[in-house]
Amino acid sequence: AQKITQTQPGMFVQEKEAVTLDCTYDTSDPSYGLFWYKQPSSGEMIFLIYQGSYDQQNATEGRYSLNFQKARKSANLVISASQLGDSAMYFCAMRDTGNQFYFGTGTSLTVIP
Amino acid sequence: EPEVTQTPSHQVTQMGQEVILRCVPISNHLYFYWYRQILGQKVEFLVSFYNNEISEKSEIFDDQFSVERPDGSNFTLKIRSTKLEDSAMYFCASSEIGTGTGQETQYFGPGTRLLVL
Numbered sequence: 001a002q003k004i005t006q007t008q009p010g011m012f013v014q015e016k017e018a019v020t021l022d023c024t025y026d027t028s029d030p031s032y033g034l035f036w037y038k039q040p041s042s043g044e045m046i047f048l049i050y051q052g053s054y055d056q057q058n059a060t061e062g063r064y065s066l067n068f069q070k071a072r073k074s075a076n077l078v079i080s081a082s083q084l085g086d087s088a089m090y091f092c093a094m095r096d097t098g099n100q101f102y103f104g105t106g107t108s109l110t111v112i113p
Numbered sequence: 114e115p116e117v118t119q120t121p122s123h124q125v126t127q128m129g130q131e132v133i134l135r136c137v138p139i140s141n142h143l144y145f146y147w148y149r150q151i152l153g154q155k156v157e158f159l160v161s162f163y164n165n166e167i168s169e170k171s172e173i174f175d176d177q178f179s180v181e182r183p184d185g186s187n188f189t190l191k192i193r194s195t196k197l198e199d200s201a202m203y204f205c206a207s208s209e210i211g212t213g214t215g216q217e218t219q220y221f222g223p224g225t226r227l228l229v230l
Contacts, residue, residue, distance in 0.1 A: 095217060
């Protein structure tokens with residue numbers, strides 16, 4: 001069974017607009033962590049943002065925010081004021097209590113000038 | 114800013130040969146991981162390592178794979194007898210602690226692109 005589901009294989013956004021990348025997860029663990037990573041065409045994996053399952057507030061890091069809806073098991077990434085350099089693959093990931101990481105299939109984001 | 118480094122950046126090998134992929138995790142990190150990403154596919158967890166032993170491994174991590182921390186800084190992944198399907202990008206990652214509040218964030222190296230012919 002899929003632990004992490006990203007339903008948007010590709011997304012387009014106009015420069016300076018905001019975009020939401022969807023992620024839902026599946027776990028029965030009470031304690032888990034949720035992460036978003038960016039993978040540019042060069043291939044490296046860049047950590048963007050973290051949300052712990054017990055965190056009361058949504059995580060924010062600069063232009064990135066995580067819309068955490070625990071009851072719905074969703075952890076959507078919101079990128080505000082998109083820039084051309086945001087064009088990349090974005091992966092949602094989850095760390096479960098057993099300390100295994102599970103990645104989604106990714107969303108390819110293209111920022112249009 | 115400290116970062117995870119990996120060598121080599123690219124490796125080409127013949128099927129059946131052994132390869133060793135090397136990683137230098139961030140110096141104060143205690144947990145180390147290997148992942149692979151077959152071209153165009155998602156990142157897959159292979160193994161996690163803590164206190165000089167494997168703490169978790171996936172079903173991908175079979176007997177042809179092994180990991181080692183031969184000294185205080187390096188963390189290696191050995192593939193004993195490579196197969197065509199081992200061709201992938203291999204990422205090393207490290208985290209400060211295994212669970213917690215953000216300190217479990219894994220920082221990835223730039224990857225080693227392995228091609229098995």
